[in-house]
Amino acid sequence: MSAADDAMDALVRTTFEVAGVLTRIGGEHDLSLTQLRVLGILRDRRARITELADYLGLDKSTMSGLIDRAQRRGLLTRGKNPYDGRVVEVYLAPAGLELAQRVEDDIRRALAPATGRLDPEQLDRLVSLLNVVSARSSPAHAAGGPTAAPRRSNRATDDS
Amino acid sequence: MSAADDAMDALVRTTFEVAGVLTRIGGEHDLSLTQLRVLGILRDRRARITELADYLGLDKSTMSGLIDRAQRRGLLTRGKNPYDGRVVEVYLAPAGLELAQRVEDDIRRALAPATGRLDPEQLDRLVSLLNVVSARSSPAHAAGGPTAAPRRSNRATDDS
DNA sequence: CGGCATGGTTGGTATTGCCAACCATGCCGG
DNA sequence: CCGGCATGGTTGGCAATACCAACCATGCCG
Numbered sequence: 518m519s520a521a522d523d524a525m526d527a528l529v530r531t532t533f534e535v536a537g538v539l540t541r542i543g544g545e546h547d548l549s550l551t552q553l554r555v556l557g558i559l560r561d562r563r564a565r566i567t568e569l570a571d572y573l574g575l576d577k578s579t580m581s582g583l584i585d586r587a588q589r590r591g592l593l594t595r596g597k598n599p600y601d602g603r604v605v606e607v608y609l610a611p612a613g614l615e616l617a618q619r620v621e622d623d624i625r626r627a628l629a630p631a632t633g634r635l636d637p638e639q640l641d642r643l644v645s646l647l648n649v650v651s652a653r654s655s656p657a658h659a660a661g662g663p664t665a666a667p668r669r670s671n672r673a674t675d676d677s
Numbered sequence: 678m679s680a681a682d683d684a685m686d687a688l689v690r691t692t693f694e695v696a697g698v699l700t701r702i703g704g705e706h707d708l709s710l711t712q713l714r715v716l717g718i719l720r721d722r723r724a725r726i727t728e729l730a731d732y733l734g735l736d737k738s739t740m741s742g743l744i745d746r747a748q749r750r751g752l753l754t755r756g757k758n759p760y761d762g763r764v765v766e767v768y769l770a771p772a773g774l775e776l777a778q779r780v781e782d783d784i785r786r787a788l789a790p791a792t793g794r795l796d797p798e799q800l801d802r803l804v805s806l807l808n809v810v811s812a813r814s815s816p817a818h819a820a821g822g823p824t825a826a827p828r829r830s831n832r833a834t835d836d837s
Numbered sequence: 838c839g840g841c842a843t844g845g846t847t848g849g850t851a852t853t854g855c856c857a858a859c860c861a862t863g864c865c866g867g
Numbered sequence: 868c869c870g871g872c873a874t875g876g877t878t879g880g881c882a883a884t885a886c887c888a889a890c891c892a893t894g895c896c897g
Contacts, residue, residue: 520797520800520801520804521789521792521793521800522785523800523801523804524792524795524800524803524804525784525785525788525792526804527803527804527807527808527811528691528695528788528791528792528807529695529699529784530807530811531688531691531692531807531810531811532691532692532695532696532699533714534811534812535688535689535692536692536696537734539689539692540734541734549852549853551853551854554693565875565876566875566876566877567874567875567876574697574700574701575853575854575855576854576855576856577875577876577877578854578855578856578857578876578877578878578879579853579854579855580876581876581877581878582852582853582854582877583852583853583854585877586851586852601862601863601874601875602861602862602863602875603861603862603863603874603875603876604862604874604875604876605875605876624685624689625682625685628685628688629681631688631810631811631812632681632684632685632688632810633681634809634810634812635684635806635809635810637680639806639809640680640681640683640684641680641683642802642806643684643687643803643806643807643810644680644683644684644686644687646795646799646802646803646806647687647688647690647691647803648687649794649795649799650691650791650792650794650795650803651687651690651691651694651791652694652791652794709883709884711884711885725844725845726844726845726846727843727844727845735884735885735886736885736886736887737844737845737846738845738846738847738848738885738886738887738888739884739885739886740845741845741846741847742846742883742884742885743883743884743885745846746883761843761844761893761894762844762892762893762894763843763844763845763892763893763894764843764844764845764893765844765845
């Protein structure tokens with residue numbers, strides 16, 4: 518069972534490493550890790566406050582404040598839902614979209630040296646394995662051949 | 678180049694997922710993610726304040742406060758270094774060691790379902806690949822045979 | 838012995854996050 | 868139709884995390 522423990526170690530270590538990179542990049546644009554995630558989520562869809570809170574595992578009041586500050590910075594906008602007067606829909610303002618783009622590029626650049634150490638086939642295998650680990654795969658046996666990785670269109674900071 | 682992007686997505690997604698698990702488990706023991714890391718680091722060695730701060734990428738004043746609160750909870754102890762009166766050495770108190778142990782078990786349990794979806798050979802491959810990604814391997818070609826994974830003795834919350 | 842560097846602490850501020858309380862809106866059952 | 872109840876957000880209060888700048892104490896040298 519040392520194999521599972523080693524995997525845990527590697528996962529946890531990589532988590533801290535990647536989180537560190539994301540925190541650093543976020544900081545360079547005055548974004549906390551959470552704000553960075555919010556921007557990533559809103560990059561390709563609008564969402565309501567509670568939806569974001571639930572998704573990120575935060576209290577709705579926390580999300581409210583987060584949105585407040587980001588809005589004050591002109592990164593996003595609060596809009597009303599015409600079908601339900603209670604819900605507030607949040608979506609990126611132009612400045613927010615631009616920032617999200619820029620941050621994503623930076624993240625890509627920052628992680629490139631890491632992923633660059635793997636050849637395409639290894640990358641494919643890594644993606645397959647991580648997909649299984651993070652519960653986003655059919656129970657089908659993953660990590661098969663070189664093309665076994667499900668192609669998806671998500672970008673780095675996306676979370677859906 | 679979509680392969681590297683997919684890998685980035687998978688890495689970032691897994692990072693948030695694992696970080697979420699760690700945050701949850703930490704919270705169950707009234708530990709922030711950072712405190713959890715500190716405990717993990719101190720589990721098998723003592724360290725000075727600046728060393729911890731540098732390692733975790735935090736300001737020394739932040740670390741000072743972190744240590745304060747943990748010490749007030751009886752989790753760790755500040756000691757003087759006999760060779761240099763300026764440095765403060767920090768090490769786990771018995772309660773802290775016990776807590777660290779308990780948290781580590783919980784993390785193991787929490788991640789077991791995830792890693793459990795992989796068979797031993799896949800786990801081995803995952804470890805090799807992650808070791809390459811997180812820059813902790815010789816540039817030698819990793820992800821080789823089933824026994825290619827370097828065996829290390831680290832435990833989950835360790836960071837060294 | 839007088840600077841200068843190093844290691845920590847302190848004080849001030851902003852952000853993140855929680856909880857409890859609250860307001861507004863929507864949904865029903867009677 | 869109207870009085871509860873549920874749902875969605877906001878507000879206020881609090882603690883923890885994190886930064887910076889300023890400071891103290893110790894050590895190191897010239």
